[in-house]
Amino acid sequence: MSLKYAVLAALLEGEASGYELSKLFDASLANFWPATPQQLYRELERLAQDGLVEARVVQQERRPNKRLFTLTETGRQELGGFAAQPVRRPAALRDELLIKIQAMDGTDPEAARALVEERLSWARAKLARYERLRDRLLAGRTEEEYLREADRLGPYLTLMGGIGFETENVRWCERVLVLLGQRARLS
Numbered sequence: 001m002s003l004k005y006a007v008l009a010a011l012l013e014g015e016a017s018g019y020e021l022s023k024l025f026d027a028s029l030a031n032f033w034p035a036t037p038q039q040l041y042r043e044l045e046r047l048a049q050d051g052l053v054e055a056r057v058v059q060q061e062r063r064p065n066k067r068l069f070t071l072t073e074t075g076r077q078e079l080g081g082f083a084a085q086p087v088r089r090p091a092a093l094r095d096e097l098l099i100k101i102q103a104m105d106g107t108d109p110e111a112a113r114a115l116v117e118e119r120l121s122w123a124r125a126k127l128a129r130y131e132r133l134r135d136r137l138l139a140g141r142t143e144e145e146y147l148r149e150a151d152r153l154g155p156y157l158t159l160m161g162g163i164g165f166e167t168e169n170v171r172w173c174e175r176v177l178v179l180l181g182q183r184a185r186l187s
Contacts, residue, residue, distance in 0.1 A: 003043045004052075006033040008071060008079040011053060012152065015070045018044055032158060044069055052078055101176070113180050120173035127166040134159055 010016070010024050021044070022037040029035075035043075047053040052075035055067045071079070097119055104112040137156055138146050146156065 003033070003035055003039060004047065005079060005082050006035065007040065007043050007047060008052060008075055008082075009154070011069060011071045011075070012079075013155070015068045017066050017068050019066075021069070029158075032161065047075065051075075109180060109184055113177065116173050116176050116180070120170060120177070123166045123169035123173060127163065127170060130159060130163045130166060134163065 006025075006029055007021065010021055010029060013024065016024065018037070018041045021040050025033075025035050025040065044053065044055070048055050048069070052072060053069045054072050055069050058066050058068055060066060097115055100115060101112060134156075137150075137159065141149070147153065150156065
């Protein structure tokens, strides 16, 4: 899959500038499809050239003019076709930390501990951010009310995937730290 479809899906939320899309990616899509602002701007240009998004310029007084992007009908059709296709292959986990943990025997156990503690800190921070986003989406409603009333379920469902992923990251890190501590006491 390319960044193209992630950007088109993000624009389902409505008109957005490149900057706003970058923030949206950081807040919600980064848990499953990260992108740098530079990648997003390049992709928006390609999508506009292909007629999948339209851009309009908004004049601003004390700041540079800003371009706002919206999905075209062609973009919606392209995204709908993509969404209906079967997934080509399941996701594969590629994680540098896991390679380092795999190779940690015979190395400094405190270095391994520090790496896992850092991952734990990141995971807890992302989990807290995702929980705040969930609270904003629900806006005081129960999950059942949200699911019944919301126009779009995709953002909530993908957010739940991110919450599950980071919850498991926290659980794994905590367990690894316990095991490393037990191993250190045995030495």
